[in-house]
Amino acid sequence: MNSPELQNVPLFAFATAMEFSKVFPEDSSKAESQNQLIPLSGPFQGCFACILGVxxxxxxxxxxxxxxxxxxxxFKISAVISLGICGAYPDRGLSLLDVVNVSSDRVGxxxxxxxxxxxTLWDKSILGGNCCQAPAVIQKMLVALPQVVGATVNCCTGTATTAVERVKNMGCxxxxxxxxxxxxxxxxFNIPAFQIRAVSNIASTRDKSQWKIEEALEKLHKCICG
Structure with missing residues (x-):
């Protein structure tokens, strides 16, 4: 892992094997490699991915x-790019299948x-990396995406009341x-980090019949891979 050709490489981080397989389908056979560096092929040859858990x-x-x-x-990682799906809060100008650049986040x-x-929330917002620090393979795309504020939660929103409270408390x-x-x-680790997500559901009253997980991941794949 310390050879010269494997220095300063981007790392794409996923929570689940499903998200990884949908975004990088040509490498889906490697999805069983949990908590390991997964070498990518095709246009992303020289980059790595990892699957870390929900x-x-x-x-x-x-x-x-x-x-x-x-x-x-x-083995120097130049940047970490977190990829996956997300829920959008109501009345924040976002629609299902939008792809966004989450530029700041906090534990909600x-x-x-x-x-x-x-x-009363204890955690403060954490900023992602500056776009000028982004790897060349995603820099133009990252700049073009709408920047949004994220909330990271242990328990996903399931009611309109919770959605209103979280937006009021955090402006997320x-x-x-x-x-x-x-x-x-x-x-x-002093490594710039970025977060790109596709909206798969509206974070309000929980209604799984309205979720668009497959479609959101397909949209994310097209955004990342062209």
């Missing part, structure tokens, strides 16, 4: 372990519940279960 804990532990191992072997349910039922546009974890871990 949620803040698994994603954080997996990414931190992987980046630490890379550092120990002098870390804090305490007050006596009146309101929530979309929610995921890993975004802030990616930004936070990469900050510790």
């Amino acid at each position: 949620g803040i804990l698994d994603f954080s532990a997996g990414l931190a372990s992987l980046l630490f191992n890379c550092k120990q072997t002098n 349910d870390l804090g305490c519940e007050e006596q009146d039922g309101s929530h 546009d979309v929610e995921s279960m890993e975004g802030a974890a990616c930004f936070a871990i990469c900050q510790k």
Whole structure:
């Protein structure tokens, strides 16, 4: 892993094997490689991907372990790009299947519940990398995407009341279960991080019949791979 040709490479990070396989279908046979560097082929030859698990804990532990191992072997990751789906909060100007650049994120349910039922959040926003730091393979596309504010949650929104509260507290546009974890871990390793997501559902009253997961991942594939 420390040969000269494998230095300064981008790493595409996924929560699930399904997301990885849909975005990079030509490499789907490698989707069983959990928490490992997966070499990509085709137009992304020379780049790597990884599948880390769903949620803040698994994603954080997996990414931190992987980046630490890379550092120990002098294998330099130039940037981490988190790819996947997300839910869009109502009335934030987003529609199903939109692809967005999540430029800042925060843990949206870390804090305490007050006596009146309101929530006080402890976590602060974490910024993603500047577009000028982005790898050449995604830089133009990243600049062209709408920038949005993310909320990373342990429990996905399931009611309109929760959606309203989260937007009011954080001014967030979309929610995921890993975004802030990616930004936070990469900050510790001094590696620029980016987050590109496709909207698969509206984060409000939970109605799985309205979800567009397959279509969102196809849209993300076309956005990333052209």
